[in-house]
Amino acid sequence: MSPPPLGAFASSYAGRDPAAVRKRIEAMEHLLEGLFTVPVLNRKIGLDVILDLIPIGGDAIGAAMGAWMVWEARNLGMSKLQMARMFGNVGIDFLLGIIPVVGAVPDFLFRSNTRNLKIIKRHLDKHHPSTATING
Template sequence: MKRPGTINFDGLADRMPGMGRDAASIRRRIEAMEGLLERMFVLPGINKPIGLDVLLDLVPVVGPAVGAVMGSWLAWEARNLGMSKWQMARMFGNVGVDLLLGAIPWIGAIPDFFFRSNSRNLRIIKRHLDKHHPATATIEGVVKG
């Protein structure tokens, strides 16, 4: 029973666009977080996308930990989709490897160019969504005109 003057946060979240617990909302959130962490901007000259994850690795100790927490959020969202324990273990393993590589001061940013744990985790989640929630699938590609 709801007490007078209280706010139902579950209902409020479901009414806000993109904040619901449905698979389509979760897909949009995880894609946005992966973009922030892995593809925020492109390095000029080498045309390589980097994100907040690489930048955080430049801050010794705290940076990789913050990146790992943000990457773990993707796995937490995946848990809300009902993904298997094996898939969850793979995702947390990817975050752990990224944390260990990033723990090397300054040099830890270099492996992030090649081992993109958040992109790997996004692929795992998308495979699950495409199989179990096909209505949320998006078509990716480039339109040339």
């Protein structure tokens, strides 16, 4: 069986329809929070924790990537309260991350992007149930 053409792959992530938004947000959350597993701790980490090793700038990049998820939520028509909670999660993550040396530890535990993904998924499952996926 041959792989799908590149256009088919790209089109599944492009657009403003809720299914495409869900895929993009899930991909971003995976990039930021779950790229690989730390062997001894058996805990996933991603780019968000790695960026914490770059003083201030890394945290700003991580916050910008987290804010992009909130932008996608806005495009879905989520409420201002939901978006405020999401921005609060990104802000807490940023503020904890700028603590020198130990900033990666709270980021390793808080996972603002995973929290925001859950908020978005709840909204999508309620308002766009056809986009729901079965995780197994």
